[in-house]
Amino acid sequence: MATTSSAVADSTSIMDTTSSEQSTRSAIRSLARDVRNLVLRKCRRTLQVGKPYDPFKIAEVFGIELKLCSSANPCGRLYHRGPEWTILVPASMPLSRQRFACAHELGHFFVRSLENNDIIHELLRVKEKHDFRVAEEIFCDIFAEELLLPAEDIGPHLRENRLHLHxxxxxxxxxxxxxxxxxxxxxxxxxxxxxxxxxxxxxxxxxxxxxxxxxxxxxxxxxxxxxxxxxxxxxxxxxxxxxxxxxxxxxxxxxxxxxxxxxxxxxxxxxxxxxxxxxxxxxxxxxxxxxxxxxxxxxxxxxxxxxxxxxxxxxx
Ligand SMILES: [Zn+2]
The missing domain is CATH 3.30.450.130 (irre protein)
Structure with a gap:
């Protein structure tokens, strides 16, 4: 059992860690939002993409081939042969999971495919204690969240009435x-x-x-x-x-x-x-x-x- 003084010391270091972790995440979140907005602007010019945003359509706009795969792994996968990019989405997962997997892989696509990539520079700047791969995974999860459930759309549900199950x-x-x-x-x-x-x-x-x-x-x-x-x-x-x-x-x-x-x-x-x-x-x-x-x-x-x-x- 921790003594009072060590407990206080623990609490300080934990709060510091938590706040530094939070500031890293919030920097990655604002980067993910910027990327999402850029992506949506490009999509609006070439294809009607309305809310809820469809990650499959967005992949199409960027010329990415989508394939369903039979893997038991619930995660998607992104790969390329030369300039041809493909996203694999697990066929056995529910549609909600497939949408999230596709949106997450789109995040990887934007990190890896763009030339002169500002996303990489920004991720390298904010990654702090994570290595780049971890920072990239956090970016992709947040990118998927921001694309599929935009903050501005959730707010009203929570403000107007108290949220109930229905x-x-x-x-x-x-x-x-x-x-x-x-x-x-x-x-x-x-x-x-x-x-x-x-x-x-x-x-x-x-x-x-x-x-x-x-x-x-x-x-x-x-x-x-x-x-x-x-x-x-x-x-x-x-x-x-x-x-x-x-x-x-x-x-x-x-x-x-x-x-x-x-x-x-x-x-x-x-x-x-x-x-x-x-x-x-x-x-x-x-x-x-x-x-x-x-x-x-x-x-x-x-x-x-x-x-x-x-x-x-x-x-x-
Ligand atoms: Zn990933």
Missing amino acids: GFRQLIAEYGCSLQTTAIRITQFAHDYAFLFATLERQRSRKNVLIVRWTATPPGTFLPKHKTISFASVIGKAFVSKQDISETEDKPLGSLRGSYYVEAMPVGRSVGAFALIQLSSSYQLHFAFPPGWGLTSERTHPRQLSFWDTMTSVNY
Whole structure:
């Protein structure tokens, strides 16, 4: 267990790392947006490309051949023979995944194909502790996000009304993105939403619990100490009933305790459940800090979550 002083030192270095990591990412993001805007300008001149932007059409505009491949790998691939460029997209993946894979590979195409490439210069400038390959991968993921779910289009969904599951689904249907990509994108704009993906491992009916594996967005929001979810929980009910469930829950989810408005839906014939969790400023959130941090354990404003995100990157 860390002492108070080392905990404070850890916290400072972690926050420094996090802020330098964030500034690298935000520099790469602004580069990715500039490239996207340039690309869209070129596309508008040669082909009608409206929203949602279609990465397959954009590939066509740039003369890239698209091929479906039978690989089990969910990622796409870009290669060229002389001036002929090809993007391979996995045939077995859902369309949302194929769109993302194609958009990501378009990112690689713009990094590698353009002569006098300003993108490479800019990536070399911002890469900091990453090597160039890692910086390029981050660029391609962000380029895909910015192309498929533009920031200006998500904002209104979050401002007008509070986002509910049906609105979230509309976004997915409208923009052809996966649950996970859309969830990640929303948490980049709003700190009062969290998303949970749970996969059923097995049922232990006598103890009335489901054994699950879960991941959460934003990363580090939850530190799942317990892999069990009760049948009676909102997520548990979505598994069991195979129906959408909405409720206010007052219970710990991992280490984040408090009342949440949770909407959960079954995914993939009850082997998965997806939950959208709304953290409203009217709810009182109780944060469980580890001993030694010397911090108050009660926060009432969801904006504090960004602080919590930093804290949870500590292994304790
Ligand atoms: Zn890549």
